[in-house]
Amino acid sequence: MKRIAVLTSGGDAPGMNAAIRAIVLAGHYFGLDVIGYRHGFNGLLEQEYQVLQTSDVNNIIQRGGTILKSARCKPFKTEEGGQQAAANLQALEIDALIIIGGDGSFHGAVHLSQFWSGAIIGLPGTIDNDINGTDATIGYYTAIDTALESIDKVRDTADAFERIFLIEVMGRHAGFIGLSAAVCSGAEQVLLPELYTDRLPDLQALVEHIQTAQKIRGKCSYIMVVSENIWPGGAADLANQLAEKTAIDCRPVILGHVQRGGSPVSLDRILASKLGAYAVEAARAGKTGIMIGERNQKVVEVPFEQTWLKTKALDPYLLHIQQEMFDLVKNSQ
Numbered sequence: 001m002k003r004i005a006v007l008t009s010g011g012d013a014p015g016m017n018a019a020i021r022a023i024v025l026a027g028h029y030f031g032l033d034v035i036g037y038r039h040g041f042n043g044l045l046e047q048e049y050q051v052l053q054t055s056d057v058n059n060i061i062q063r064g065g066t067i068l069k070s071a072r073c074k075p076f077k078t079e080e081g082g083q084q085a086a087a088n089l090q091a092l093e094i095d096a097l098i099i100i101g102g103d104g105s106f107h108g109a110v111h112l113s114q115f116w117s118g119a120i121i122g123l124p125g126t127i128d129n130d131i132n133g134t135d136a137t138i139g140y141y142t143a144i145d146t147a148l149e150s151i152d153k154v155r156d157t158a159d160a161f162e163r164i165f166l167i168e169v170m171g172r173h174a175g176f177i178g179l180s181a182a183v184c185s186g187a188e189q190v191l192l193p194e195l196y197t198d199r200l201p202d203l204q205a206l207v208e209h210i211q212t213a214q215k216i217r218g219k220c221s222y223i224m225v226v227s228e229n230i231w232p233g234g235a236a237d238l239a240n241q242l243a244e245k246t247a248i249d250c251r252p253v254i255l256g257h258v259q260r261g262g263s264p265v266s267l268d269r270i271l272a273s274k275l276g277a278y279a280v281e282a283a284r285a286g287k288t289g290i291m292i293g294e295r296n297q298k299v300v301e302v303p304f305e306q307t308w309l310k311t312k313a314l315d316p317y318l319l320h321i322q323q324e325m326f327d328l329v330k331n332s333q
């Protein structure tokens with residue numbers, strides 16, 4: 001093995017740069033050339049790349065985003081796209097490709113393997129933490145802290161005005177950020193996609209929870225963490241509907257892409273460094289078709305298909321304490 005390549009694809013996540021750095025440093029340690037494809041799979045189709053020197057990854061471990069840029073790429077999904085990508089990888093004599101991204105990007109990895117015989121290794125990079133087979137994804141811990149910092153600030157003003165706030169967090173199909181942010185912020189209510197797979201949250205039940213909370217504690221702040229996509233029209237629409245029913249002010253705060261940015265926290269940097277280095281070792285050992293993840297502090301190799309065939313479950317105990325033990329209405333005796 002002489003030359004490996006890396007790209008970042010799909011939603012960017014804090015810690016992707018730390019992973020690129022780890023791959024470059026590990027690659028050079030083993031005497032390999034490291035190529036960085038830019039703009040996700042678009043870079044493979046357009047042959048847009050740069051040779052990554054050690055100097056390119058100096059001082060990037062602390063930076064959010066990705067120095068290689070990220071993108072979504074429809075043409076890559078076609079047969080012609082797969083063939084073009086394979087031809088370009090061959091032309092550059094790449095032996096292994098490391099893809100940092102989410103489950104969409106791992107579908108892309110499997111697609112590419114139909115046309116290219118080089119080694120393909122994945123690293124889980126998404127704030128959503130919705131990848132089966134790894135306890136955490138690169139970027140998840142930072143996104144929780146970013147959401148939390150904002151929610152804590154909202155709590156200050158909510159307390160001062162004794163107001164209700166609905167805080168919309170990211171996670172299209174997964175409530176990992178929502179649940180963690182709710183537990184960490186002491187939120188009174190949380191609405192997660194896993195709890196509403198075939199129905200909408202019951203508006204009347206939400207109203208009663210707010211009203212009972214106010215009977216128990218008097219007028220005071222109330223924070224509801226709402227995952228995106230839970231309610232048609234989002235948290236802003238839900239806030240309007242609750243305000244109409246309760247005749248109490250309900251303010252929405254949409255955290256949005258703020259959650260994707262910022263300097264990665266230490267846990268994300270450690271995860272990215274560990275998995276990035278291991279990915280290079282796995283490629284050198286002739287492994288392919290796997291994501292490198294971590295379970296119980298041990299690096300694990302997970303076949304790509306397993307990362308999406310089973311939906312990763314929320315921590316049931318965390319859910320239990322948030323929804324039952326710490327619920328101020330259920331816990332009012």
Ligand SMILES: Nc1ncnc2c1ncn2[C@@H]1O[C@H](COP(=O)(O)OP(=O)(O)O)[C@@H](O)[C@H]1O
Nearest residue numbers: 010011072073077101102103104105107108111
């Ligand atoms: N079924 C698929 N076949 C081939 N490529 C795919 C497939 N699904 C996704 N991809 C590629 O992966 C890219 C990123 O996927 P996306 O779902 O947007 O992000 P993420 O990797 O963060 O889940 C897509 O733009 C596309 O190029």
Ligand SMILES: O=P(O)(O)OC[C@H]1O[C@](O)(COP(=O)(O)O)[C@@H](O)[C@@H]1O
Nearest residue numbers: 010011102126127128170171172260
């Ligand atoms: O970049 P976009 O298209 O606005 O996507 C937003 C989505 O990306 C995410 O931030 C991350 O999702 P992926 O990593 O699966 O792409 C989601 O939480 C959010 O719904």
